[in-house]
């Protein structure tokens with residue numbers, strides 16, 4: 001760790017702190033995700049190894065760049081060094097716009113959509129650095145808190161970065177293989193997860209639909225006080241319309257992403 005100078009803590013994740021650091025050789029600002037694997041059971045440690053291996057294999061301008069991992073055995077700590085996105089995350093932007101009662105500009109929403117499609121395409125269909133095929137990677141926890149902005153002026157061109165593959169899964173064939181466990185944010189849980197069917201790459205598209213909806217409406221498409229009620233609403237699939245200021249194209253796009261699961265479910269029921 002002597003390569004880096006420690007700066008302030010910017011948050012705490014599930015297994016430890018996230019802090020800004022400065023690389024001494026060139027003063028580049030990065031983030032260090034600290035994970036105390038003493039707190040982890042065997043399954044979580046395996047998932048951590050998967051996450052680090054996933055991050056190491058993913059190289060894409062719209063995926064948070066992974067630099068290195070440092071293992072501090074005597075303190076049971078693993079450090080993951082990643083790129084720092086100075087614009088913060090979409091959750092903070094949505095909160096700000098909700099508080100100021102100001103809608104997010106449509107052109108920004110299309111920028112976010114197009115870049116997350118590219119990031120998910122890389123996850124689901126990308127190949128290894130040497131061009132050899134690799135199994136699909138499902139993010140499984142796409143939500144505003146996991147999407148970061150490279151700079152914080154939403155009107156200038158913004159680089160959007162998909163982050164935090166803490167719940168990501170590797171599956172060999174998205175059409176056949178399924179990842180069999182409940183994960184991610186209940187708000188964005190897709191219908192097939194609700195029906196205890198399996199999770200697959202189309203579920204990341206469902207979550208993307210929920211995220212784009214939330215950028216327009218400044219709240220998630222399905223909300224309820226309990227998971228059971230939430231599941232009921234998601235299965236009913238009834239969604240309030242987004243504000244009239246947005247175009248028909250954007251409205252249709254969101255409907256098709258939130259609808260893809262219904263079409264999908266018809267085939268698999």
Ligand SMILES: CN(C)CCCNS(=O)(=O)c1cccc(Nc2nc(OCC3CCCCC3)c3[nH]cnc3n2)c1
Nearest residue numbers: 010011012013018031082083084085086088091092145
């Ligand atoms: C949930 N959010 C509303 C919390 C506030 C969000 N803003 S913040 O955290 O202070 C903030 C402000 C400015 C820039 C950045 N940049 C940033 N943050 C990361 O993770 C944030 C962390 C993730 C786990 C939970 C705690 C927050 C990165 N990971 C890889 N690169 C990253 N770059 C973050």
